[in-house]
Amino acid sequence: MSGRQQRKIDNSFLEIKQAFIKWEENKEDPYIAEKEIRLLIEKISNMQTTIKKSDSHLYEENEIKLIKIKKKFILLSENLYEDVSKKYLIDITYNDLIKGNDETLLRYGVVGLLKKEKFIEQAFHKYFDNNTPDHPKDEYPLARSSKRKFVIHTGPTNSGKTYDSLVKLKNSHSGMYLAPLRLLALEIYEKLNVDGTPCALTTGDEEIEVPFSRHISCTIEKADLEHFYELVVIDESQLAGDNFRGAAWTRAILGLYAQEIHICCSLNAVTVINKLIKDCGDSIEIVINERKTPLIMEDIEFKFPRDVRAGDALIVFSRKMVLKTASALSEYNIKSSLIYGNLPPDTRRKQVSLFAEGINEVVVSTDAIGMGLNLPIKRVVLMETEKYDGDEQRILTDQEVKQIAGRAGRKGIYPVGYVNVINDKERIIQQLYKFDEELTKVYIGPTKNTILKIRIGTLKEKLMYWKSFGSKVSYIEKTDIEEQLYLLDSLNKNLETSLSEEELYRAIHIPFDYKNEKLLYKWQNYLREAASNIDEHTKPIINLNAELEDLELMYREVDLYYSFSKAYNKKIDNQWVQEKRELISEQIHFILNEGLLKEGKHCSRCLQPVPLNSAFNKCDECFQKENK
Template identity: 65%
Template sequence: MSAKQQRKIEQSMIEIKHLFDKCKDAPDDEILEIEQEIREHLEKINNIQLIIKKSAPHLFRENKESLNLIEKKFIVLSESLFKGIAKKYPIKITYDEFINNKENQLLRLGILGLIHKEKLIESLFHKFFENQLPHHPKDEHPLARSISRKFIIHTGPTNSGKTFNSLIRLKEIQKGMYLAPLRLLALEVFEKLNLEGTPCTLLTGDEEIEVPFSNHISCTIEKADLKNFYDVVVIDESQLVSDSSRGGAWTRVILGLYAKEIHICCSLNAVPIIKKLIKDCNDELEININERKTPLIIEEDNFKFPKDVRAGDALIVFSRKNVLQVASVLSEYNIKSSMIYGNLPPDTRRKQVELFTLGENEVVVSTDAIGMGLNLPIKRVVLLETEKFDGNEERSLSDQEVKQILGRAGRKGLYPKGYVNSVKDKELIFEKLTKKDEEIRKVYIGPLENTILSLSFGTIKEKLSYWKTFNSKVPYIRKIELAEQLELLELLPKHLEKNLTQEQIYRAIYIPFDYNDEKLISLWLKYLGEINKSNDEFEKPLFNLKSDLEELETAYRKIDIYYSFSKSFNITYDEQWVKESRDLLSAQIHSILREQTLKNIRFCLKCNKYLSEENILELCDDCLPKK
């Protein structure tokens, strides 16, 4: 038995010798991989040593001598790696000082593992942030601090006229800006202002429409302009300061807007925390509390779908698939419906909304996008689902989501009352609707590009990761999640990470698109490759108007990425092609939604992908067993 175990030890020692030989001419990245293999062999040897210590003590002692030599050689190898790492970072400590009394940990963890455990690199980044970042993020915005600002908070329940009253003020002044949580809402205000005689430009991550003689901008909140002065700015849905993914955009504008008068529309539970932000800025504050304009009636009768559907209903589900399926069932009962969900192009959504607004479609079937202030003539809101997938898990609707969605019922001036119902969990849903909101106690901030890029050491991934772990000095301020940006950086090939500038990489990871769509990820990587090749223009994405609904939606989003990359990197693009292609795709998608009966609409049983008429079986081509 001992002889067999000894042969394993000897074989591992031979392997270790070969691995040390491979290190002689290898770059540091390869040596780090080799170092890990050496540690795995050392662990294997030490485990066997424990077995033969009693059965063959003479072999144990001989092996121990050889192991001591290997371990000394390993420590020398680690010193070489440490010196290479020290060239990339401003490390002041020497190798001997660093590993003093930590040799066993070094052998177990490796040099990178020990550096990580001792937080050597992390402390360098944190020291930089400690020196560079002000105590309060408000002081990252000197223009805003140079003037006296007045805030007017408009608060109250949904349908209480918060945004309406703010927009009246916006139209009265010379230069203003409206900030929306969604591009569809930015588009709605853009159209409203222009229709009512106030020239306004539209600016979102996917679209820009300049209107001649315009001094007003309607834009998504991430596109807010903090460099130029505005007379009045309106910030909508400002309770989203507490959103761990996007809340940083709201906090940034509240702290940093260079504007004389700022109107904040928010739910009641967000007022105290927003007051705290404004107080920290030493700005003036006025609060207007609005009451709901139409009463909200909770229906006692159970709702049965589709029998109880009536004109003016908004039927709420939480996925594109379910929107289409509900519309399909309604069409079988000769009930015309408009459809609203996240993947629809803006123009298609606008046309769908218009059909419902004009009464040509009797009902609207929507995801919770409807809860973000869209102005629709809804008499009753019915929840066909009470749980949603939030990107991480399937969960029940929050109190605030229930209020935002159901609160859309009963449009002022059209319906004297609003009605709400739910197909299940009625008692729980209606309890959430009437429950007092829990006060928001924290806001989120995001990293500033200048701060991240000013760091003279580290990769973009390291800079963002360590910025995230550097605790805010203000107790109620938290750091936003950066999962999507860090995941994109994980996907970045090493040659692109090496060749592209950090500014280029930083811009790319903040280009808006669905990071869960593999086709869009592939296009994102392709365009980064074209930047690396210094191409004069990005290759246009191809599309086929005869494709199915899902492919058409994806094609539209590919054009969005083509546009966004071109604008972000200041590269010439075919503006006419973008407009014509978007119009064609929007028209085709709208045609499918409007004219197709949607009867017998089917989805793959395995992956839920839309099935075209050519798919006879209940599985899509990708999920069919290969012969």
């Protein structure tokens, strides 16, 4: 046994010798060589336990070799530390770092020890403290150069907040509308053009230029802070308090270069947004709107699908449940429009149109419907009262209940809006009429200029320590940047070093579903192509005979091709993009209208599959619950 172990130790000593040569002659990244040697020393030390028991003479010889190796490692590490300390602007001495404890250095390495003792974090925090303003408003000098007027339009849903703002926007010399959703940006773009105000469109996946336009409709993340506008409308601004997307609203409020800015938000967001505007030194007017139609919770019990009627919006919280619900309705010859996150904008628009024109009797939707989409809804029915938010399955918040339920009762079409729910009615009633808790904080994200100006560390470290630095303003917090850090972690080391930090920063802010493995692979491949300086990115393969889920993915692949090409100034086949988007959208629209309707029999309560030969329209579990 000891002979075999000794041969392994001898091989490890040889590997250490080769690693030292690479390190000394700069044939390999010294950080890689350092880590390799540390791991080999640890490996030998572990095997020495066996040698010590069987051959003390061999053990002593190995220990002498190890002592020499460790001394050489400590010596070379001092040179490595000089490089690291300059890179991170760390001013302690090498001896102060290791404090005479060589074993700690051997365990962690230079960089690992600096991180363990938080010297690198302290270096970043010192840099942020000295080089970032006390308030994020001062990261936007153009906005600070002008005196802006804010008008806050607040009130419940269906109170005309956005309508009043859009009237002002249409009458302005130049203006911009900022939407929470691409579909809503598209709706306002179309509305302004139909009403005679030439308007362009910019979203993360699409740009449409309109001749002579001085107005633009955008998704909030695409807000233009570089040009002056007479008037800007920011919709659903209470989302400034959202941990994942709120930074885009805060950025717009702080950074817009405009004469007049109209903010549409819920009542519970007014105080914190008011505070943000006051910090900027701008003037504020607050307009409180009342709901245009009453909203009534029905007393009667709702049974699905027996009680479904024309004008209903049936709300569920996943794509799967949207499809199941629509399929179950089709068994009773009830035509429904479908709205959920993965649908292409053109498909969603057609589905909305079928409902608005009365061709489809009801709409089955996720909570995307709560984001200001204008639909002629008479009654909202919550088919579910819990949702998966990406981290956990949880009950709906008060604000979510109000946003969704409030879509019932469209002014000018229905004099009253109705709400019903399939379960938990008492709780939903309380949430619907409960006074909202005030938002107490808004979120900010890292600005490109701030991050790229940092003279120390990698892009990942800059973002990571920006997040850990905290905020200098009590009611402003740092947004979640998990996606950006994950994308940087997913990169091959060679690819990361072949692109500039600015190029990497652009890539990690391209909008796509990074949790989808196929899209992540496409993103990584487009980065490899960008690094190789090709003229045009590879187009995705399109198969119109694919299943619904695959077609939805194809559409997002076309979006990613377009977004990457725009971000890296590559040649874009715009005709191909438009043609494929239209073809995929048409096919998805066809499947939703014709193809998904033959999926079999479902439980009328929970929508789970029921055997076709069952005598009942409920599954066994729901039947037993009702007949206890």
